[in-house]
Amino acid sequence: MSNNKESLINLLTQKPWEPAQAKVDNLHEGKTFNLHVGKLGLRYIMVVSTIMFCLFIVTYADRMVYDDWIRMPEPFLLWINSLILVISSLFFIRIQLASKKNNFEKVRRELVLIGVLAIIFLIGQLLVWQNMIEAGYYVSGSPANGYFYVFTTLHGLHLLGGLIYWVMTIKKVWKLDDSIVIRKAKHTVELCAIYWHFLLAVWIVLFGLMLFS
Amino acid sequence: MIVALLVLLVTLGSVAFHLWSPWWWSEIASNWVGMDNTILLSFWITGAVFVAIGLFTAYCIWKYKYNKNRRADYEPENSKLEWFLTIITSIGVIALLAPGLIVWNNFVTVPKGAYEIEVVGQQWAWMYRLPGKDGVLGTTDIKNIDDDNIFGMNTDDPYGLDDILIDADDLHLLKDQAVKLNLRALDVLHDFYVPQFRAKMDMVPGMITYYWFTPIRTGEFEILCAEYCGTGHYAMLGYVIVDEQEDYDEWLSEQMTFEEIMASNGKSDLIKLALNKKNDL
Amino acid sequence: MAADSYDDVAKNKESIPELEVAPQDLYHAKSFWTKYIFCQDAKVIGIQYALTAAAIGMVGLVSSWLMRMQIAFPGVIPMDAAAYYQLVTMHGMIMVVYLLTALFLGGFGNFLIPLMVGARDMVFPYVNMVSYWVFFIAVLILGASYFVPGGPTGAGWTLYPPQAITSGTPGGDGLGIVLMLVSLAVFVIGFTMGGLNYVITILQARTRGMTLMRMPLTIWGILTATVLALFAFPALFVAGIMMTLDNMLGTSFFMPAIVQFGERLTYDGGSPILFQHLFWFFGHPEVYIVALPAFGIVSDLISVHARKNIFGYRMMVWAIVIIGALSFIVWAHHMYVAGMNPWFGFFFATTTLIIAVPTAIKVYNWVLTLWRGNIKLTIPMLFSIAFIITFVNGGLTGLFLGNVAVDVPLSDTYFVVAHFHMVMGIAPVLVILGSIYHWFPLITGRFLNERLGRIHFWVTFIGSYSIYFPMHYLGFMGVTRRYFEVFEGDNFTYSITGINQFITVAALITGAAQFLFFYNIIVSSKFGKKAGKNPWKACSLEWQTPDVPPTHGNFGKELPVVYRWPYDFSVPGADEDYITQDTPPSAVANAKAEQT
């Protein structure tokens, strides 16, 4: 009987020394949320990086109002790259469904595709950089350029980190010996998918910010 | 026993040190007596709390020393007592905050008619600028700075021509005249601080900060840079000399205006635009 | 009646949803490398953190000696202004980040969390191990900055631009500042990995019966501090990245147009104040990241050694949580005279003084725990009492500095130095020392030498109080901080030479006493008096392990089941003056608390 539905106020006003409370408490499972630790861990990481990006956005907003702010062009390639991210997220939804149905053949096939798409995206971003530099938009040119490079780098690094986890996921779904392993692998696929969707969301926010400011 | 004594001694010793310490603020030379008074008020309130907690702790240590035949009280909480303490504390905090905010309000509200002066900080020296006859400080821009124009005066601004530029660490002020210091830094953060005036504010490159005060007694007061500004921070000193009218006028008559400085350097052509505009005024 | 609750659990077994993962499959060390170096056991990682932090802390301590020598006896140890500022900076940064943060969360957090909540280990042992090694790399990078041309940065621990990355500052135009920023970024990454473990272990891996409100306050303190770090460290990270770019690639995030030494730099348009906001959005919570674990730990020490439950446990928990939340809306009290919009002063002064209320409640409750207690004046208790005095002192001077109008004359003087050393230097260090005396018998199975310990206590407490108490009065006179030469100002009311020499001598003695302490640790871990099981008669779980010191997996075959809060001391009617958390109700039928 975990007390998941208990409100925070109720929780914090418990008097643990009272015998009546003790009887309830003795039955407590020791978990706060009915969630797998992996999922919680992923949420933790997503919260930290969300805070980081939010702080960048706050400074961006602060910096934008100064008059040396020069808008950046939006290279067409960025739209294509964004599209690639959207497509990988769509594929990941398919993977999630397949994994639920234990269709691991499909999971494997499409996971590989995800990796390929991610690498294409990263190369695409590098190409964008190259175009920008050739067009004379250096990091130090205007703060808008600075932010563009910072945002793309950090997002790219997040994706690289994701690729490490993706390798672990691939390893797991390729070796499915018994039911425990299968359960773990499904779990890993799920986490990997959530992270990919998260990165898409981050990208949309950052891209939107750079487009509309 | 000895531990209780220790706590007692530390508590009372601190109070004794406070009462007899020869290290205390020097006599105030500005209108900010309110700051001193808020500090004194804070001393009374926090001092009372400090002594109360110290004495009570000492008492508990002495009274409730371990005895294996005795048991401690079993009392998980006492809401009444805790709420009572919370409320008392809140009252104490309000008593500190309210006067503090009133003084702060005075500090940030510059009175009309305050004499505007500019203080410029750079590694590691001070410069000053007075508004001159027209009572207006000319505009400046850091991009104008060069060897001929160390203040970065805008060379097309007629209001700047009569500004008095003082490239020295010492500044004279007139007693009983409210001044607003406009603070500017050329390179890094600095802070114009004179202990006897109590007030201070950082100078930030890229913006103009300010504060105001009224000197209330004559004398020479040392300026200390109060915001770390690099290797020479500790040597960024100077003097503010508060004068009666006569001495002040004498000092003032020895200073040169921007126009005069440019003329004496033979660079008057640089400020042609401003001179023309001045004639149009 | 109470006794059958255990059977209830058994009966309810079917209705309890099956755990999603099988009880943790523990990692088993196979070689020396995996047992002591790349170890995944949180206890070992905790000790690794503690030793690394202590080692780099030595550098911080010795730096403070050298600074004090320069202040009081200039010339005795030859140094120039640049060297002095490098010492100040490295001292401050090391003490705050690499010593205290790492020691409280990495050291105590790792060692105590699994033991106190009744877990076999952290939930992600591998990540935990990596976290330590990332921290270690951060320390190495920091250390490396001593050896680059130009030396380490002398920008002050606040690293304010433009000064931090320009040539008027030691290390500002060289690698010093870069390595500092990189080291901090690496630290933040490592810390995030550690924090992930602390939070999730506390939330999800507690043993049966361990509700949140049955956790010792130590755990509450560490949990809240880690959550603060989760929100605060990204700000440091962001500020660090942007400043690195300003420095290396010439962007102008924080750098305005500047004329330095008559030369115009290429920057334009950035805002130095923006950096300060980011820095203090990290920096203020950082103060509480250090303070909250200390609050929690000292509560437990006082309770155990006064043989009395902590007074007002619920208020204590609320206060920790409220202080943690409020600490995010007070940051600009460090910037009252930084040139920000003066109207912010009203808001931040108010929020800052509001924080004083829950903080004061904590103090009252510590003292009220002593009241009517049965106080054993053991060394941990002595340090706890010393903590109360110094913390009260430092907290009260915080009311001066938080009250914006009072801060105007006092900020950037020695009053500030005295205040923050009292409240976040001395006070938490006293807790650390006290808790080492307290938990040493658990870590090694032996007591620290009592005699040396008492000497250590007296010297440390009286010494550090004599360093910092008089220093406030220098601040009143207007003696500014970060001065390479602290000279007799023209208008000081009284000579400051004598008092500065007194402070320096006190600092040298106090510092030296710490070496006595290290000696004690080394010798006692081999030859100390054997402690046996639960020597302090404490209630919390970490003392209830089958082996002392606890071995791999902590609790032997079966995890303990928790039946009560960790403060059942001196329960009326009980045979002993303590009932451990894992004592089932049937075993203490007489105790009054068990009768409804």
Ligand code: HEM
């Ligand atoms: C024996 C113990 C210590 C002594 C003698 C000592 C001494 C000093 C001195 C002389 C300064 C320079 C003050 C100035 O000129 O502004 C300083 C700064 C500082 N200390 Fe300590 N300290 C000690 C322990 C600690 C501890 C435990 C901490 C942990 C919080 C700490 C944190 C700092 C910080 C943050 C600064 C500011 C650095 C800066 O201005 O950039 N100190 N200390």
Ligand SMILES: [Cu+2]
């Ligand atoms: Cu300075």
Ligand SMILES: [Cu+2]
């Ligand atoms: Cu703060």
